[in-house]
Amino acid sequence: MTASASSTPLESRASGPLAGTIRVPGDKSISHRALILGALAVGETRISGLLEGEDVLNTAKAMRALGAKVERTGDVAWVVHGVGVGGFAQPTATLDFGNSGTGCRLVMGAVAGCPVTAVFDGDASLRSRPMRRVLDPLSLMAAKVIAGGEGGRLPLTLQGARDPVPILYRTPVASAQIKSAVLLAGLAAPGITTVIEQEASRDHTELMLAHFGAEIVTTAEGPHGRRIALTGQPELHGAAVVVPADPSSAAFPIVAALIVEGSDIVLPDVMTNRLRTGLFSTLREMGASIEEADLRGDAGEPMARLRVRASKLRGVEVPPERAPSMIDEYLVLAVAAAYAEGTTIMRGLQELRVKESDRLEATAAMLRVNGVKVEISGDDLIVEGRGHVPGGGLVATHMDHRIAMSALVMGLASDKPVKVDDTAFIATSFPDFIGLMRGLGADFV
Numbered sequence: 356m357t358a359s360a361s362s363t364p365l366e367s368r369a370s371g372p373l374a375g376t377i378r379v380p381g382d383k384s385i386s387h388r389a390l391i392l393g394a395l396a397v398g399e400t401r402i403s404g405l406l407e408g409e410d411v412l413n414t415a416k417a418m419r420a421l422g423a424k425v426e427r428t429g430d431v432a433w434v435v436h437g438v439g440v441g442g443f444a445q446p447t448a449t450l451d452f453g454n455s456g457t458g459c460r461l462v463m464g465a466v467a468g469c470p471v472t473a474v475f476d477g478d479a480s481l482r483s484r485p486m487r488r489v490l491d492p493l494s495l496m497a498a499k500v501i502a503g504g505e506g507g508r509l510p511l512t513l514q515g516a517r518d519p520v521p522i523l524y525r526t527p528v529a530s531a532q533i534k535s536a537v538l539l540a541g542l543a544a545p546g547i548t549t550v551i552e553q554e555a556s557r558d559h560t561e562l563m564l565a566h567f568g569a570e571i572v573t574t575a576e577g578p579h580g581r582r583i584a585l586t587g588q589p590e591l592h593g594a595a596v597v598v599p600a601d602p603s604s605a606a607f608p609i610v611a612a613l614i615v616e617g618s619d620i621v622l623p624d625v626m627t628n629r630l631r632t633g634l635f636s637t638l639r640e641m642g643a644s645i646e647e648a649d650l651r652g653d654a655g656e657p658m659a660r661l662r663v664r665a666s667k668l669r670g671v672e673v674p675p676e677r678a679p680s681m682i683d684e685y686l687v688l689a690v691a692a693a694y695a696e697g698t699t700i701m702r703g704l705q706e707l708r709v710k711e712s713d714r715l716e717a718t719a720a721m722l723r724v725n726g727v728k729v730e731i732s733g734d735d736l737i738v739e740g741r742g743h744v745p746g747g748g749l750v751a752t753h754m755d756h757r758i759a760m761s762a763l764v765m766g767l768a769s770d771k772p773v774k775v776d777d778t779a780f781i782a783t784s785f786p787d788f789i790g791l792m793r794g795l796g797a798d799f800v
């Protein structure tokens with residue numbers, strides 16, 4: 356998918372109060388993992404609430420290409436029959452992950468532990484993203500890049516290990532993708548694979564591995580870190596997975612409701628794993644009214660019904676150690692910061708440079724073109740909140756779903772409309788974003 360082939364621009368205009376209840380789609384991280392672990396398990400995995408966005412559908416296709424049976428049995432209901440740990444079949448076609456770094460890197464890990472060779476590719480955005488961060492540890496485990504991989508980029512051919520080696524690996528950056536790739540490769544290795552992270556990243560892989568029957572032990576490491584030890588060669592058993600609503604997708608209607616005067620919305624079943632909710636903590640510090648009710652959990656993942664009401668926001672400082680728990684939310688936080696009174700300083704955002712786009716530059720550009728004063732200082736983003744946003748700008752989405760959605764949210768309360776050049780990539784993570792937001796009262800034309 357290229358921006359030019361299917362560009363669908365949209366304009367967002369100041370709207371009346373947003374009201375109503377919407378269920379945002381299933382969590383993207385958990386959806387990828389449910390398909391991959393289902394494919395590596397013996398027996399049947401029933402998934403309800405799967406995110407049917409392009410990123411996850413590409414992972415489903417890859418699992419089929421690697422020999423698993425993956426079927427859609429109803430609306431967001433899927434069944435996977437797996438091949439067992441180490442049991443992937445040789446794929447006959449390229450595994451194309453489209454826009455998805457998570458799908459691509461996690462499947463690289465899963466393939467690395469199997470005696471098969473696979474070609475990995477993606478769209479222009481994914482081809483520009485660094486893959487060495489997962490290929491380096493995977494080669495220590497005896498997988499090999501045998502073709503392509505110019506500068507550690509896609510397209511590349513990965514040969515999985517016939518006899519994978521368990522390793523102890525310290526991740527160089529807080530990244531659940533790196534951690535998960537190593538753990539998924541470690542499934543097929545004899546002995547214990549250990550990952551140490553200095554800052555804890557989202558732990559969905561660990562929780563789901565335990566749910567499927569693996570022996571996995573997590574202990575604290577330093578003030579913010581974790582040591583995760585996985586015993587290799589378990590028999591994973593197919594399991595039932597209920598996918599909660601994605602907090603990273605909920606972030607958009609939440610910020611929209613906070614900035615549009617008089618709004619009052621409800622979002623059921625939103626995942627509240629504390630390694631994902633840095634945005635909620637930050638918004639509350641800014642003065643946001645976000646209430647949680649109906650708390651429950653499934654397979655170790657907590658969820659709650661959120662009620663969000665329009666709130667007067669003030670600028671805050673966001674510490675760097677919070678970044679892993681809200682890494683995908685800084686764009687929409689920057690929108691909230693623009694509507695706040697006072698300065699918001701977001702520290703330690705170097706990882707934003709290697710997402711679907713360079714999100715540090717793209718966020719600054721999105722705000723600047725709409726009359727907001729913003730500065731990048733090293734790896735920090737500083738937004739001058741004035742309580743209102745002039746708007747009137749055209750935002751370049753750079754093949755990045757979250758830029759498109761953040762810009763559309765910004766336009767819902769700005770003095771002049773905000774335009775985005777292309778909404779096509781929203782389908783990667785939040786297929787019905789436009790329809791659901793219109794249902795709440797958003798004026799998108």
Ligand code: S3P
Pocket residue numbers: 383384385457529530531532533535556557682683706
């Ligand atoms: C994800 C991890 C994060 C995040 C991505 C999803 C995951 O990436 O940005 O959207 O599901 O593991 P990193 O682990 O590279 O920070």
